[in-house]
Amino acid sequence: MARNTKADVVVVGLGWAGSLIAAQLSHGGMRVVAIDRGPRIDPQTDTPLTVDPDELRWSSRKELLAKPRDNTLTMRNTLDQIAVPQRELGILELGGGAGGQGFHWAGMAWRFTPWDFQVRTETIKRYGMPRAEDGELQLQDWGLTYDDLEPDYDGWERIAGIAGKAGNLRGKVTNEGNPFEAPRSRDYPTPKLKTLRMMEIFNKATSELGLNPFTIPAANVSEAYANPLGAHLAPCTYCGFCQYHGCGNYSKSTPQTCVFPYLQKEPNFKVISKACVTRVNKAADGRTATGVTYINESGKEIEQPGDIVCLTASQMDNVRLLLVSGIGKPYDPLSSEGVVGRNFSYQTVSGADLWFEGDKINPFIGAGGLGSQIDNYNGDNFDHSSLDFIGGAGILTLSRGGAPIAKTNNLPPGTPRWGSGFKKAYSKYYQNHGVLFNQGTSMPTKHGYIDLDPTYTDRFGIPLPRLTYTYSRNDRAMAKFTKERAVEIGHQMGASHVAPFDFAQKPFTTAIGASNHTIGGAVMGADRSTSAVNSYLQAWDCPNTFVIGASAFPNNAGYNPTGTVGALALRAARAILEKYVRHPGELIED
């Protein structure tokens, strides 16, 4: 097998996590080789302003996404079922090029709450053991606290230029942002975005209900911005073509806009694109990675040796690579033993579609991450003593864009879907539709996990990941509760039609995208018997391997994951530079 020159660090997957790790480590003097299965794509070359505002190509055909033909999974709800392959796009919306999902994402840029990192401890403390251990849930802490991660949240927000307004500055609630957010050391690097029509209606109604609306922090920069890596971003123009699209205007924070300009000038960095890593190689001791094997564009198998391996592929691919490479003990759902594949969670979504009469929402004005939210019913921000669940949801409304093909599905129940009746209804309601989206927490269960499928393989003959999962009783109760809150808000907003929805009412499916936030499978923790990586994302059983991404979350919060992925990547990079290199091959001690 062909063999490349050895690197100090091999980075597998050049999305947000991989590019942040690569930038920090190469800046720190380490020789980094990143390998990505996609081609290199660039906002100005591949999605310039003359090409980007094209709903059919990017949103309907999803040309920026990895193809299910090349990257898919199989799924089942319960252990006794035979899993089936996902043949068309569903919840896996992986990036088709280097930059990963960070290129086509919408841009909601959150921090999690302190509670999200310590759900088990806090639930026992506040509500007692039976709530934490109901026989189905498998709660466990992250092995770090919000305060541990705060400097890296701040670091990521600076690199991405996040637009927002602090709600809690060093412990002082500002009354301008999210009053429920945890203390932050600094305000956001760019001001919050504009308040558009649907947000205006939402803000008024939720205030009347005694709730606390605020503008969602977004990776769509609100003014010209230069980041600490020397990259420059331009103000968002609210064109409304963001999610699934590129941004040739350099307004959406992506690895390409925020990190690649630095990497391109960094002599210690090299990228191998159109190359799919198929496994991590191990030394005879069984606990040292020697590098990775990949298959290049022409089908040739090549070895890339390295002293450190950072798995920064998608959540699902990180888990699959660990399973294929035999790193960490695979999870057994019957005994709850083993760590790789453990604690899959998702995003529990309910909400309501709303229609108004005679308004002018002008939905086409928008930005991917733009909307208003209330956190009064998120996480543990409200008392669950008399409720039968833990967790909650951020209830938000969107001003994201006017997608005229997609919105043909947004008509009041009972409206004709075709014929002159459809045309009449769509003419009226295109300007009068809004949504309340409850982005809910997702708690891991004993039977929710990932292993390798016994039947289906990818084009290289490697088993597809098999996902076994369905919504827990806890999460179903949470989704129902927040759905009822959304209905109340919808009526207060003056909607003529309020049509609630609740994805958790039915069994889970990968084919219908409530969200693309897949979580867990290589979770972090302080206890190596229940986690695959420690709080620095270092594999317990293979100390020179770091596994970074949403695969590390032991449970999901009621927020989008990217901010936490970015912060964890910076934390891992700091740990490698400041701690690991002094004692290579050993577990990092606190």
Place this chain on the structure above:
Amino acid sequence: MKRRELLFRAVAVVTAVVANRTTHGEEEGLLPKTTRRDGVRKVLTQGQEEILKAVFDRLIPGDELGPSASGAGCLDFLDDQLAGGYGEGSTIYRDGPVQPHEEQMLQKAQFISTPRERYYFGLKALEAYSLKTDGASFADLQSDRQDEILRGMETGKIELGEDVNTKGFFELMLTNAREGYFADPCYGGNKDMAGWKMIGFPGARYDYRAYTERTGQELNLVNVSLILKG
């Protein structure tokens, strides 16, 4: 003929039809390929097109709100889509075995057949059904009867046969008709941006910063396409 000459010809056709600026040419693969509107088909046969025109124009009929699907170019759109990667199902995971419970487990039909194949078998089955029940081509039925058959396909009351997922085929046609009506006109449908004008979508605009403060107002913006100005 050399590749450059071919490209030049393509540009000439586009320019003649849209009578406006086009940035086609050297950067093939980057800019969207503009669909020909000259009625020359790459995939659909004349017989298929007659049935499809009847279906599409019941799904989106011409009325005071705007042209019919075929009047807006949705058949040009569909033929072009079926001729390319979409029609070939180039993104689909097609490995077997196909499990009998795939649709039940995923709560959504999964297809290993391509959209092009699904149209081929679907239209054939629809025509056979029409000839059997009504003794006439679907295209020649009264519009009320056409609606009745389409509604039967939509709701699952009518099954066109074992080769066809009838409900899935109805949804495919509805999706493609809507796409043609509301996609950028460069793809052959949405002629004169009629779909966008009907609902008040201004199109492929770059900058709304001048309008972000004017919430709740009628903005009367001129429609803009990727290659057309209207």
